[in-house]
Amino acid sequence: MAKRLLVAYGLWALGGPLGLHHIYLGRDSHALLWMLTLGGFGAGWLWDFWHIPGWVATANGVGVARDHGGMVPALSPLRLAGQVTVGMYFGLVAALGLPWVPVLLAQPLAVGLGVQLVSSVGDQTAKAPSVLAAAFLASLLFQGRVLAVLPVSLAASVAAQRHRCYKPRGTPLPRLPARLYHLGLACLAFAAPLACRGLCGAAGVLGTLLALPRAAIELLLLPLCTGRLLAETLGLAGGPPPQHPTTGFGARTWSQRQQWAYEVLGLPVGASAEDVHRSYRELVKVWHPDHNRQRAEEAERRFIELQEAYEELGGPRRAAGG
Secondary structure (H helix, E strand, O other): OOOOHHHHHHHHHHHHHHOHHHHHOOOHHHHHHHHHHHHHHOHHHHHHHHOHHHHHHHHOOOOOOOOOOOOOOOOOHHHHHHHHHHHHHHHHHHHHHOOOOOHHHHHHHHHHHHHHHHHOOOOEEEOHHHHHHHHHHHHHHOOOOHHHHHHHHHHHHHHHHHOEEEOOOOOOOOOHHHHHHHHHHHHHHHHHHHHHHHHHHHHHHHHHHHHHHHHHHHHHOHHHHHHHHHHHHHOOOOOOOOOOOOOOOOOOOHHHHHHHHHHHHOOOOOOOHHHHHHHHHHHHHHHOHHHOHHHHHHHHHHHHHHHHHHHHHHHHHHHHHO
16 A cells, blocks of 8 residues: 555654654654654654655655665664664663663663664664674673663664664565554553652652641641640649659558568568667678778668668667667
């Protein structure tokens, strides 16, 4: 079916950045490149305007040589620049969309595929194994760093130019549904990692937005909380009752204090006043700080406990006896 120039221009105007006119003319590699770069970053779509008549003539078989006879295509600086640019673009996309894949694998593979895609535009192509091998070798030299996309893309582009050739003639195109299916799969493979990364980022932003009202409420209540804390510190407002330790002499009940005092003096409960006085005098001599300079802290603690225990047991009895 003959291709019409008016239809090609109409598709260029309506969906040129998506490569619709290239799909119409059977230029699937060019169409895929335009889909993934939005018309060659806009500039390529405008550049197509002057080339559409020649592409329509080529699609209709007008003025097309049947065989190139093993000839090598002429070196194109424009194609080389496109290979380097698209290779870098694919490498950066891989770094953003595939952070969980090792850089030494994702980066050279993406760069090599980008360079190969530009090499396959039109009636030319390049040997893909050579392009990928150059990309992987250059990536190994630069240890897979993100900033290495430029030298990796440059190495792959040089390899593509060195191994450039014409596509074989007479290969029939698949039917349109099959072509669209293959193009859709390629676009999905390119966009899925970026979409996944974008959704993860959007989820993080949504969580931050949901936390903003709570943070705003806490910020508004901050002066009130500060004032209450200051009032409690200055004793102007009732705060929680102070918590006393549950261990120690002052926190015990009367019966507990009595039992504790007898234990400190080493006496059974209910011992006589004379036993209390005698045990106290003996233990005071043993634990007097002046006699225990090598363990002064322990002696001082035991000496104070003896004083408190004797006051608890011996003090009231002495007062009663007097």
